[in-house]
Amino acid sequence: MSTVRGARQPTIKEVASRAGVSPMTVSRTLAGGRNVRPDVQQRVMEAVRELGYYRNENARSLRPGQPSGLIGVAITNLANPYYGLFALGVEEVAAEHGRRILLGNTGEDDARERQLVSDFIGRQVDGLILVPTSGDAAHLRPERLGDVPLVLASRRVPGLEVDTVLLDDVGGAYRGTMALLDAGHTRIGFLGNRSSVFTGERRYRGYERAMTERGAPVDPAIIARDQQDVDAASRAARAMFDLAEPPTAIFSANNRNTIGAMREIGRRIREGVPGPRPAVVSFDDFELSELMPVPVTVIDHDARLLGREAATLLFSRLDGTAEARVRTVELPVSIEFP
Amino acid sequence: MSTVRGARQPTIKEVASRAGVSPMTVSRTLAGGRNVRPDVQQRVMEAVRELGYYRNENARSLRPGQPSGLIGVAITNLANPYYGLFALGVEEVAAEHGRRILLGNTGEDDARERQLVSDFIGRQVDGLILVPTSGDAAHLRPERLGDVPLVLASRRVPGLEVDTVLLDDVGGAYRGTMALLDAGHTRIGFLGNRSSVFTGERRYRGYERAMTERGAPVDPAIIARDQQDVDAASRAARAMFDLAEPPTAIFSANNRNTIGAMREIGRRIREGVPGPRPAVVSFDDFELSELMPVPVTVIDHDARLLGREAATLLFSRLDGTAEARVRTVELPVSIEFP
Numbered sequence: 263m264s265t266v267r268g269a270r271q272p273t274i275k276e277v278a279s280r281a282g283v284s285p286m287t288v289s290r291t292l293a294g295g296r297n298v299r300p301d302v303q304q305r306v307m308e309a310v311r312e313l314g315y316y317r318n319e320n321a322r323s324l325r326p327g328q329p330s331g332l333i334g335v336a337i338t339n340l341a342n343p344y345y346g347l348f349a350l351g352v353e354e355v356a357a358e359h360g361r362r363i364l365l366g367n368t369g370e371d372d373a374r375e376r377q378l379v380s381d382f383i384g385r386q387v388d389g390l391i392l393v394p395t396s397g398d399a400a401h402l403r404p405e406r407l408g409d410v411p412l413v414l415a416s417r418r419v420p421g422l423e424v425d426t427v428l429l430d431d432v433g434g435a436y437r438g439t440m441a442l443l444d445a446g447h448t449r450i451g452f453l454g455n456r457s458s459v460f461t462g463e464r465r466y467r468g469y470e471r472a473m474t475e476r477g478a479p480v481d482p483a484i485i486a487r488d489q490q491d492v493d494a495a496s497r498a499a500r501a502m503f504d505l506a507e508p509p510t511a512i513f514s515a516n517n518r519n520t521i522g523a524m525r526e527i528g529r530r531i532r533e534g535v536p537g538p539r540p541a542v543v544s545f546d547d548f549e550l551s552e553l554m555p556v557p558v559t560v561i562d563h564d565a566r567l568l569g570r571e572a573a574t575l576l577f578s579r580l581d582g583t584a585e586a587r588v589r590t591v592e593l594p595v596s597i598e599f600p
Numbered sequence: 601m602s603t604v605r606g607a608r609q610p611t612i613k614e615v616a617s618r619a620g621v622s623p624m625t626v627s628r629t630l631a632g633g634r635n636v637r638p639d640v641q642q643r644v645m646e647a648v649r650e651l652g653y654y655r656n657e658n659a660r661s662l663r664p665g666q667p668s669g670l671i672g673v674a675i676t677n678l679a680n681p682y683y684g685l686f687a688l689g690v691e692e693v694a695a696e697h698g699r700r701i702l703l704g705n706t707g708e709d710d711a712r713e714r715q716l717v718s719d720f721i722g723r724q725v726d727g728l729i730l731v732p733t734s735g736d737a738a739h740l741r742p743e744r745l746g747d748v749p750l751v752l753a754s755r756r757v758p759g760l761e762v763d764t765v766l767l768d769d770v771g772g773a774y775r776g777t778m779a780l781l782d783a784g785h786t787r788i789g790f791l792g793n794r795s796s797v798f799t800g801e802r803r804y805r806g807y808e809r810a811m812t813e814r815g816a817p818v819d820p821a822i823i824a825r826d827q828q829d830v831d832a833a834s835r836a837a838r839a840m841f842d843l844a845e846p847p848t849a850i851f852s853a854n855n856r857n858t859i860g861a862m863r864e865i866g867r868r869i870r871e872g873v874p875g876p877r878p879a880v881v882s883f884d885d886f887e888l889s890e891l892m893p894v895p896v897t898v899i900d901h902d903a904r905l906l907g908r909e910a911a912t913l914l915f916s917r918l919d920g921t922a923e924a925r926v927r928t929v930e931l932p933v934s935i936e937f938p
Contacts, residue, residue, distance in 0.1 A: 292718055300738050307744055331723075332702070340691065341904070346684025353678065353705050362719060364670070365703040367691050380630055381700060385669075400638050406645055492887075521887055528891040549830075549859055549886070553866040553893055566679070 281309035333363045333576065334382030336375060337393045339490075340367045344517060344546060344565045345393070348415065351569025352391055359577050361388065368395050370459075370490060376401045383408055389576045391569075394419045394460070411579040415572040417460035425579065427571045427591045431461050431545075434561040434595035435468025438543040439513050441559055441597065443476045447511035447541065451484035451502050453495055453523055454515030462487060465515040465545055484509045495522020503530065508538045517546035520558070528555050547598070557600035563593060619647035671701050671914065672720030674713060675731045677828075678705045682855060682884060682903045683731070686753065689907025690729055697915050699726065706733050708797075708828060714739045721746055727914045729907075732757045732798070749917040753910040755798035763913045763922075765906055765929045769799050769883075772899040772933035773806025776881040777851050779897055779935065781814045783879065785849035789822035789840050791833055791861055792853030800825060803853040803883055822847045833860020841868065846876045855884035858896070866893050885936070895938035901931060 278285040283302060290298050291306040298306070333356050337345045349365060356363050364387060366378040375395045379402065382390060390412045394402070399422040402412060414426040442450050452469050455462040466487065473480050483505060486498035495518055502509060503526065514520040523542060530537060539556050547562040571591055578584035616623040621640060628636050629644040636644070671694050675683045687703060694701050702725060704716040713733045717740065720728060728750045732740070737760040740750060752764040780788050790807050793800040804825065811818050821843060824836035833856055840847060841864065852858040861880060868875060877894050885900040909929055916922035 292722065303738070304743060307746070340684050340688040343681035343684055346678050346681055346687075349684075349687075349703065350678040350705055353703065357704070362702050362704065362723070364700050365687065365691065366695070366700065367688055384630065385700070400641070405642060408645070408648075524888055524891060528888075548888075550862055550866075550888055550892075552870075553862060553891065554888075555891055 277306065277309045277313055280313060281305045330386040330388055331361050332382075332385060332387045333361050333573070334366070334379070334385070334387040334390045335363045335392075336366045336368055336378045336382070336390070338368050338370050338395055340365075342518060343549075347565035348393070348569040351566035351571075352573045353569075354566075355570050355573035355577065359580075368393075370395045372398055379407070383410060389413070389580055391415060391572045391576055393417060411576055413572045413576045413579075415568055419460075423588045425575045425584075425589050427568055427575060427593065429461070429563050429568070429593050430595050431464035432468040432471070434545060434563075434597070435465040435513070435515065436472045437468075437597055438545065438559060438561045439469045439472035440476075441599070442511045442513065442541060442543055443472060443478060445511075445541065448476075448478045449481070449484065449507065449509045450478065450511045450513055451509030451540070452486065452513050452515070453489060453498060453502075453519040454487050455490055455519070457487055462515060469513050469515075483507075489519050489522065492518050492522045492525065495519040496526045497522075499523040499526040503527075503537045503540075509540055510538055511541040512543070514542060514544045517544065517548045520544035520546065520548060520551075524554055524556075524558075531555050545595075552600065559600060560598045561595050562598050563595045568593060615644065615647045615651055618651060619643045668724040668726055669699050670720075670723060670725045671699050671911070672704070672717070672723070672725035672728045673701045673730075674704045674706055674716045674720070674728070676706050676708050676733055678703075680856060681887075685903035686731070686907040689904035689909075690911045691907075692904075693908050693911035693915065697918075706731075708733045710736055717745070721748055726918055727751070729753060729910050729914055731755060749914055751910045751914045751917075753906055757798075761926045763917065763927050765910045765913060765931065767799070767901050767906070767931050768933050769802035770806040770809070772883060772901075772935070773803040773851070773853065774810045775806075775935055776883065776897060776899045777807045777810035778814075779937070780849045780851065780879060780881055781810060781816060783849075785879065786814075786816045787819070787822065787845065787847045788816065788849045788851055789847030789878070790824065790851050790853070791827060791836060791840075791857040792825050793828055793857070795825055800853060807851050807853075821845075827857050827860065830856050830860045830863065833857040834864045835860075837861040837864040841865075841875045841878075847878055848876055849879040850881070852880060852882045855882065855886045858882035858884065858886060858889075862892055862894075862896075869893050883933075890938070897938060898936045899933050900936050901933045906931060 274285045274288050278288045283306060287298055288306050291303045335349060335352050339345055353363050364382055368375040368378060372395050387410060390410055392412060393415050394417050399419045402419060402422055412424050414424055418426055454466055457463050470480055484502050489495040489498050499522055512523055514523055542556055543559040545561045547560045551558050551560050612623045612626050616626045621644060625636055626644050629641045673687060673690050677683055691701050702720055706713040706716060710733050725748060728748055730750060731753050732755050737757045740757060740760055750762050752762055756764055792804055795801050808818055822840050827833040827836050837860055850861055852861055880894055881897040883899045885898045889896050889898050
């Protein structure tokens with residue numbers, strides 16, 4: 263780090279004396295300028311620029327052991343309102359710790375995830391929070407991350423033992439499917455995303471377990487597992503409802519699939535298309551779920567809390583307050599009947 | 601900049617020779633490791649760490665004129681799906697330019713905005729994209745930003761002449777209100793957010809202009825302008841519908857207010873509460889708007905495009921391809937009848 267040991271960084275005192283104010287006034291100005299007269303703020307900022315004081319921000323991160331103050335956050339789909347709330351939860355906790363988040367969207371693309379993570383590491387983030395796209399763990403191994411702490415959220419990566427925050431996917435899907443079985447349904451369709459997606463697999467397992475326990479047939483004709491967006495989900499629902507033997511109920515494994523199913527059900531009702539008006543259980547709540555054309559039972563969980571928990575795990579590592587062993591937190595889900 | 605002119609930064613060639621691979625293999629590894637054997641990747645990363653090559657990422661930003669590769673993005677409400685899409689649009693364009701975004705949420709809090717902006721500047725962001733909270737321009741003046749380019753999105757700041765991307769708020773609200781007047785409504789309630797919020801003010805102006813042109817009474821009793829979230833909007837709608845003379849139609853100035861109104865309308869229908877089943881025009885589309893209990897006319901616009909346009913304006917400044925004068929882009933909105 264000779265690059266910096268030799269470096270001469272101006273101090274806040276020097277900025278203060280150059281601006282003819284107190285160091286406190288400099289801090290106040292840099293913190294947003296509250297209670298500092300505009301003309302004074304301007305004098306401070308001029309001194310800051312003249313002395314290059316701001317450069318400390320980054321220069322700090324060149325000193326060994328000095329944090330950059332950045333947390334890298336890579337999520338899979340920012341177009342999903344769920345992940346906006348997740349990012350908000352992370353950002354809140356990061357801000358409480360005086361950190362900022364670098365946000366990247368992977369779009370479920372492994373290559374994009376590898377680039378983002380590598381770029382974040384290159385920017386010397388203090389830590390990483392990742393909703394992993396899927397299988398590959400190679401670029402997430404501690405030695406690849408230069409030992410920057412990593413927390414996984416909502417999904418695991420096979421063979422990667424790191425702190426992880428999950429939802430009770432299996433239990434939630436099991437209970438949701440049971441609710442439909444209890445209501446007398448036996449022909450229950452499944453809408454979900456790729457089995458390669460961790461939550462997709464876990465939620466399918468919960469569905470399958472409930473069906474099997476009750477001896478209800480698990481019929482591939484009414485199981486669609488590849489929908490990543492609302493339009494694809496609508497098409498899958500449509501195909502299912504057009505079957506000679508359509509399902510009388512739907513278990514939807516995420517809100518993209520639920521919205522798609524609702525669009526198709528709504529269309530059929532508006533246009534008087536015959537066929538089922540299926541009962542629906544949705545993993546993930548969504549806005550206005552209480553106003554849907556068919557009753558929707560919601561398996562609810564708190565995206566913002568998921569983000570907060572992931573960030574809290576990360577900061578306990580950064581503070582050194584975390585126990586040594588890898589931790590998995592599984593957040594409970596609640597079932598809300600219509 | 602003596603801090604860096606004297607600095608000795610390792611080169612990619614040195615990393616390559618230490619790892620016993622080609623510089624191309626080092627680049628590939630740092631870009632995510634595609635087509636590089638895991639054991640080779642590991643050797644490269646060890647050399648990278650030993651030589652501190654990664655530190656260049658930040659060290660670059662210490663050299664005058666060297667970009668940090670970061671764009672600071674501060675938005676007002678990440679809990680609103682609209683802004684998740686906005687952030688996605690910005691992130692996409694930033695990624696196309698090899699930049700990352702620092703994302704902060706202001707929660708409509710001026711002090712938080714000042715802190716975020718000051719912090720972003722301290723981190724030497726190449727540029728700033730801001731959905732401003734409201735009035736105060738002092739901390740956004742070029743001299744306060746160390747001349748870092750700033751683009752405002754969706755809202756202006758009074759007295760601040762910078763590149764700005766807006767929606768056609770006035771025109772959209774005017775046309776939406778006209779549509780209700782054309783349908784024979786004269787008692788049209790207004791749900792919106794603070795008049796101190798730029799879009800709130802512009803959308804109210806469009807509503808007021810249409811009402812006045814048609815000689816429809818603008819009645820303060822059915823104008824509620826302080827709802828920032830869905831619950832507050834539900835309460836405001838409820839109070840309005842409980843009036844002796846409730847509105848027969850509602851103009852809602854944003855999706856938070858529309859969702860709140862829909863919740864209340866849906867509740868009254870479910871519980872058989874007497875009173876109006878108002879026609880609704882909503883500025884901002886929302887998911888499943890086609891499934892609402894009353895017909896909703898939507899004034900639609902593309903949040904993702906807004907983000908992309910803001911980022912495109914910013915990068916044209918950074919590339920020096922932008923004309924000198926400050927630019928305002930006003931994105932059109934479209935009206936979609938139920």
